[in-house]
Each structure stands twice: as structure tokens, then as C-alpha cells.
Amino acid sequence: MFDMLGSVLKNLVSRPATRKYPFEKREPLKDTRGQVGINIDDCIFCSICSRKCPSDAINVNKAEKSWEINHFKCVMCGVCAEVCPKKCVDMVEQYKTPAYSKSSAKYVQQPKPASQDNKTA
Amino acid sequence: MSRSVIPFGPQHPVLPEPLHLKLVMEDEKIVEAIPAIGYVHRGLEKLTEVKEYTQNVFVVERICGICSFMHAMAYCQGIESLMEIQIPDRARYLRVIWAELHRIHSHLLWLGLLADAFGFESLFMQVWRNREKVMDIMEETAGSRVIISTNAIGGTRRDISKDMLLKIRVIVDEIKEDMKQLEPVFFNDYTVKHRLVGVGVLTSEDAYSLGAVGPMARASGISQDLRTTGYAAYGELDFEPVVEKDGDSYARTMVRLKEVYQSVSLIKQAIANIPEGEISVPVKGNPNGEVIARVEQPRGEVLYYLKGNGTKNLERLRVRTPTFANIPTLLKMLPGSQLADVPVLILTIDPCISCTER
Numbered sequence: 001m002f003d004m005l006g007s008v009l010k011n012l013v014s015r016p017a018t019r020k021y022p023f024e025k026r027e028p029l030k031d032t033r034g035q036v037g038i039n040i041d042d043c044i045f046c047s048i049c050s051r052k053c054p055s056d057a058i059n060v061n062k063a064e065k066s067w068e069i070n071h072f073k074c075v076m077c078g079v080c081a082e083v084c085p086k087k088c089v090d091m092v093e094q095y096k097t098p099a100y101s102k103s104s105a106k107y108v109q110q111p112k113p114a115s116q117d118n119k120t121a
Numbered sequence: 122m123s124r125s126v127i128p129f130g131p132q133h134p135v136l137p138e139p140l141h142l143k144l145v146m147e148d149e150k151i152v153e154a155i156p157a158i159g160y161v162h163r164g165l166e167k168l169t170e171v172k173e174y175t176q177n178v179f180v181v182e183r184i185c186g187i188c189s190f191m192h193a194m195a196y197c198q199g200i201e202s203l204m205e206i207q208i209p210d211r212a213r214y215l216r217v218i219w220a221e222l223h224r225i226h227s228h229l230l231w232l233g234l235l236a237d238a239f240g241f242e243s244l245f246m247q248v249w250r251n252r253e254k255v256m257d258i259m260e261e262t263a264g265s266r267v268i269i270s271t272n273a274i275g276g277t278r279r280d281i282s283k284d285m286l287l288k289i290r291v292i293v294d295e296i297k298e299d300m301k302q303l304e305p306v307f308f309n310d311y312t313v314k315h316r317l318v319g320v321g322v323l324t325s326e327d328a329y330s331l332g333a334v335g336p337m338a339r340a341s342g343i344s345q346d347l348r349t350t351g352y353a354a355y356g357e358l359d360f361e362p363v364v365e366k367d368g369d370s371y372a373r374t375m376v377r378l379k380e381v382y383q384s385v386s387l388i389k390q391a392i393a394n395i396p397e398g399e400i401s402v403p404v405k406g407n408p409n410g411e412v413i414a415r416v417e418q419p420r421g422e423v424l425y426y427l428k429g430n431g432t433k434n435l436e437r438l439r440v441r442t443p444t445f446a447n448i449p450t451l452l453k454m455l456p457g458s459q460l461a462d463v464p465v466l467i468l469t470i471d472p473c474i475s476c477t478e479r
Contacts, residue, residue, distance in 0.1 A: 003305040003306040003309060003310050004243065004244070004306055004310075006302065007247055007302060007303070008243070017250045017253070029257075029260050029261050029264075030261075031264050031279075032260060032264050032265070033264040033265050033270075052175075052176070054172060054176035054177075054179040054180065055179075075179060075183070075268075076265065076270075077179045077270045078264070078270065078278075079176075079179075082278070091264070
């Protein structure tokens with residue numbers, strides 16, 4: 001009958017097991033697969049990530065120099081980051097916040113005047 | 122006496138997943154139970170035919186949230202035996218560690234849900250607080266809490282560092298200690314025993330003829346545990362299947378609680394014996410031929426039938442999940458029992474409907 005008594009008394013005097021969430025947020029752990037991020041400037045638009053993606057969430061357009069991800073299709077498996085030859089796709093530790101509408105994020109590579117300067121120099 | 126039909130589920134406070142039962146009642150007593158499943162069918166088996174066989178690892182992981190690692194493990198072991206891939210020793214041990222962590226969190230989840238089913242809220246909270254420690258290990262080692270996606274054909278995708286292995290050993294010990302404190306409540310508490318002892322007795326003969334698997338079979342005295350076949354690194358670890366004789370809900374609770382301790386012991390043995398080295402081998406070619414792969418999940422034996430045709434797509438993938446095998450035993454147990462015992466009886470088979478319907 002009194003088997004729980006020890007635990008009950010211990011819980012009465014110990015700190016709560018949960019965090020006071022909106023006020024106290026936990027830092028994401030190292031290597032957590034939170035969401036997919038890209039450093040678009042390094043991307044060579046090889047489309048390997050798009051072909052390997054199990055949920056067809058990534059769209060790469062070489063002509064437009066654009067890289068598009070549908071975060072709502074993404075299953076956060078991290079394969080894209082694994083296969084990227086330039087390692088410009090990576091898993092960001094911070095979780096994606098909820099959104100009001102389903103949309104995809106498109107990244108377009110801007111022409112690089114700085115790199116051309118480097119080439120001439 | 123006139124009969125009435127009471128629909129139970131698919132929406133019911135005790136059910137985490139949509140199982141529908143038509144209960145034919147005589148007064149408070151059940152005379153017949155007619156199951157209806159099909160509420161969460163997602164067509165995953167068909168999906169595996171259009172995805173590449175390497176991508177299917179992520180598809181089969183999503184068959185079930187609780188035993189996702191074991192689904193991927195069964196699939197990978199099947200493809201590996203089909204393509205005759207020898208995975209590195211370290212990967213075999215890593216698979217055991219993650220699989221047993223999954224078993225612990227599945228059984229703790231179940232013990233909590235059982236406490237919730239007979240209205241013991243504080244016990245439910247205590248058990249789930251323990252479970253949270255396992256979830257934190259998952260996130261720290263694999264990067265995700267539930268669907269950990271660490272399996273790949275040819276090994277594992279992530280390694281566990283030495284420090285982390287030592288940390289896991291300390292944490293699983295803590296879990297064992299905490300569960301030892303809660304153990305008397307499950308085993309000796311008057312109210313808990315009142316709801317479990319003698320409820321839903323499944324004899325050894327019935328369990329055998331109905332094809333019960335996992336803790337259901339082991340609680341009825343059938344010593345059947347696929348881990349004894351020695352897949353992954355289980356052949357090199359020392360353990361005995363947990364078997365109880367009585368076959369009632371109390372015996373099933375005992376089996377699952379003792380399996381938590383067994384998993385703790387297996388994890389500690391695996392950590393002590395894990396060799397250094399590579400975690401995966403490169404995979405070339407496509408699977409050709411057919412194979413059956415079996416793995417012991419927290420709920421029992423899962424069976425994968427894989428058929429490849431030499432292309433990167435599989436021709437057929439078929440899964441027989443443990444809950445599917447255990448539903449007949451539920452239908453055997455329900456007639457003759459009281460309506461108030463139905464939630465506990467349904468829970469004791471540890472139903473995973475999303476597994477069953479895929």
C-alpha cells in the first residue's frame with residue numbers, strides 16, 4: 001500500500017523534472033539533426049543531395065543556380081549533408097520553429113564579383 | 122439475455138493508436154470481440170517499391186515510432202544477407218546498444234501507459250520520467266529522439282564515442298536503480314495486483330496455437346526470443362529469455378519490467394566488449410533474390426520478406442509485425458472478461474497499430 005511513499009516524499013523535496021519551458025529553453029545538443037541548412041555560396045549544383053533525398057524534399061536547378069528545400073517534406077535524416085561533395089549542406093542543430101503556411105525555402109546563388117577579382121589577381 | 126454492441130475505439134483515452142473493437146456484450150460481460158483495423162494505413166510497403174533500396178531504410182524506420190531502429194535493423198540485415206555484406210564488428214555492437222535502448226524506452230512507455238490505463242497517474246509519471254533519460258541518450262548519440270536514423274546498409278551511420286559509452290553505462294544503471302524503486306509498486310501494490318492478477322489469462326497452449334510472439338508468448342511460458350538466434354552481436358552476449366508461467370496481465374507486466382533489467386545488462390555487456398574499428402563498409406551493386414529477415418522487437422518478432430530483382434528498386438517488401446501476430450490472442454482473451462478490464466487487456470498485448478497497418 002505504501003510502496004510509492006518513498007518516491008512521493010522524495011519528489012516533494014526535489015526539484016521538478018521538467019523545465020519551465022518558455023522561460024527556460026534547453027540548448028540543442030551537439031550534432032542534433034534539427035533542420036537542413038545550406039551555404040549557398042559554396043554549392044556547385046551537382047544535385048546529388050536531391051537524388052539521394054528519401055522524401056524528394058530538395059530541388060536543385062543548375063541553370064537558375066538555385067537550391068530549394070521543402071522543410072515540410074524533409075524527414076531530417078541527414079543524407080543530403082552526408083553525400084554533399086562540397087560539404088555546403090549541413091544539419092543545423094536548432095529545430096525549425098512552427099510556421100503558419102507550408103512553403104519551401106529557395107536559395108539562389110548570387111554572381112560572385114569577389115571571386116572574379118581573385119581569379120584576375 | 123439480450124446482447125448489445127459497444128464500439129471501443131478508434132478514439133479512446135487509453136489507446137495511443139486507433140484500434141477499433143466491436144464488443145458484443147451481455148450485461149457487463151463480453152461475449153465476442155470483432156476487430157476493425159485500417160485507420161492508419163499509409164501504403165509504406167508500396168512506397169518501398171518506388172524508392173531506392175538504400176532510401177528504404179528511412180521508409181521502414183517510419184513504419185513505427187517506438188521500434189523504428191529495429192525495423193531499420195531487420196531491413197538492413199535482410200539486404201546485407203541478400204548482398205552477402207559482412208558488416209564491421211563495431212557496427213554489430215552499436216546496433217545492439219541502440220536496439221536495447223529502444224527496447225528500454227518501449228517497455229518503459231508501455232509500463233507507464235499500463236499505469237495510466239488503470240488510473241495510476243503518479244506511477245505513469247514516474248516511469249515516463251525515467252524514459253526521458255533514454256530519449257536524451259538517443260538525441261545525444263544519434264541526433265534525434267525517436268527516429269534515430271543511424272542504421273544504414275553496410276553498418277551504422279554514426280559512432281558512439283568512448284566518453285559517451287561510459288556515460289550511457291552510468292545512465293542505464295540509474296534507470297535500473299529507479300525502476301528497482303518502482304518495482305514493488307508494480308509487483309506488490311494491492312490496487313495494481315487487483316487489476317492485473319488473473320486478468321486475461323492466456324494458456325501456454327493457446328499462446329502457441331494462436332502464434333503469440335514476444336512478451337505475450339514469454340508470459341505464457343513459451344521460451345521464445347529471437348535474440349537467442351544470435352543476430353547482430355547477441356550471439357556474443359550472455360542472456361536468457363525472461364519467461365513467466367502464469368499467462369495473465371500480471372505476468373506480462375513482470376516480463377516487460379524484467380526485460381528492462383535484461384536490456385540494461387545487455388547494454389553494459391555490449392559496452393564492455395565493443396571492439397574498436399570501422400563502423401560501416403561501402404556497398405556496391407543491387408540486391409537480387411529473396412530473403413526473410415527476423416528481429417526481436419520490444420513487442421515480439423518482426424518478419425521482413427525482401428525480394429530484389431537486380432535493380433536499385435525492390436520488387437516486394439513485406440512486413441509481418443508483432444502486433445499483427447498478437448491480435449488473435451487479444452480476441453481469445455476478451456470473451457468472458459468484464460468491460461472495465463478491456464483497456465488493460467488491450468494494453469497488455471502492447472498494440473502498435475501503425476506497425477500493423479503500415
